[in-house]
Amino acid sequence: MNLFADIRSLVIDALNAMVAEGALPERLSFDNVTVEPPRDAAHGDMATNAAMVLAKPAGMKPRDIAEALAGKLTTDDRIDVAEVAGPGFLNLRLNAAVWAGLVEGVLGNAGYGRSSMGAGQKVNVEYVSANPTGPLHVGHTRGAVFGDALASLLEYAGHDVTREYYINDGGAQVDVLARSVYLRYLEAHGQEVAFADGTYPGDYLVPVGQALKDQVGDAFVGKGEQYWLAEIRKFATEKMLDLIREDLAMLGVKMDVFFSEKSLYGTGRIEEALAALKDKGLIYEGVLEPPKGKKPEDWEPREQTLFKSTDHGDDVDRPVKKSDGSWTYFAPDIAYHFDKIERGFDALIDVFGADHGGYVKRMKAAVSALSDGRVPLDVKLTQLVKLYKNGAPFKMSKRAGTFVTLRDVVEQVGSDVTRFVMLTRKNDAPLDFDFDKVLEQSRDNPVFYVQYAHARVRSVLRKADDQGIVLTGTPRIEDEAEFAVARKLAEWPRLIEIAARTHEPHRIAFYLYELASDFHALWNRxxxxxxxRFLQDGNNASSAAKIALPRAVAVVISSGLGILGVTPAEEMR
Known part of the structure; x- marks a missing residue:
């Protein structure tokens, strides 16, 4: 059920009738005709731009089209008023019975708002993908929440979604991890150690060093790294992945796929991806221009193997192999995305931290080239999170050594609060996370405000049950405050499709806050x-009719919070 889509269909039918009658010319496109909430609720329930977008191609005045269209629309029982405004916008007021029917529709459909828009399209959402060298930090937390909510939103809109984590275990940073664990291993044997620059001094490696000692005893003590590096690297990576999985579980995130970068090396998969590009004439040997800002004397021109990414929208061509014959960081990333394409995904989404902004164009170019433009790649960047507590920046985690961890945040405020607050800003906007504010019980705290609305409905339903009220009958909607809530409920299916199309799950959080605000206003009225009041003393039938609207509110809040990965509150404490 999508009331906005239904009324748009009514508008399109009326326009087609006008064409058939000769009131509009033939072969007009109605693709840009919309039915939306008006900017000001005082203007009506819905508004259409039909006359404005058709005036020029029809060679007519917009008001003339709008007035003729209004006459058509008001013959439908659902439309009480069709009023022309300004140069030709058309404001619509719907019959009260429509809103009662909407509430009945919500209550009769637990999946209200779900869409088939995605048509089963296979979408891969890759997010977090942190180096397996330690616990997840607060920046990873935002990416994890955003990526997970986006995946849930796309599923809700009818896509077939795979959640994926790319394990960056093929680079030098994992060797650094192994050396750091070796130091903790020696420490577990009672030796004093010093952490050199570039090693990881966090306390989180203490139990890993002890676990290594428990497994191999003193076999590596006093030995050169040629004897232990490969084995400790594998051991430490597995332990860090266990830690990362635990961190993600605390946040309610479960991946479908963990893909190892290391699996691309020595298997021919990088060579296969680059061969596919070479077959398209996009791999060549050449010398790049010096980077901007480099003086000629600082630049040493070297022939490299290059990907002609400029053919697919990049600013410059990109090296895939260094002059010494080793792969660049970009080469395995090309192979990884080639693997995704070969797995049959129809669309790819990568969630990166803000520091990866310079990587976007080259990655999009690679996917465009590998798929011949068939598979779109959308790269979403998540901006930094600034933490505050007691009016001051929140201190670093001693356990991590250098940063605030995901675990620090979740242990302070819980998973539900963490997830909701991380979605109260668009992903590419900076976010201030104030530990005091997010636990505050006030309207200024959106997670509390939304949870409180759901808890209030649940309280009403418990009281209704105690009074033996049977929740049947036609919903009663009479007051403007009730209509405001019903109008907001009508926006839910439309909002889902917009948010899914734009890959913007923060729209769900914004919508839930607005719905909660309208509901609290009705409660206070x-x-x-x-x-x-929802419970009418001594009149169970009237109570059942009044309770229908808050019941519908709870359905939508529960669905919206489910997309965000937040548990609806049964009561507030």
């Missing part, structure tokens, strides 16, 4: 007008 009942303090002054007893006839608006």
């Amino acid at each position: 009942g303090n002054d007008k007893p006839e608006l």
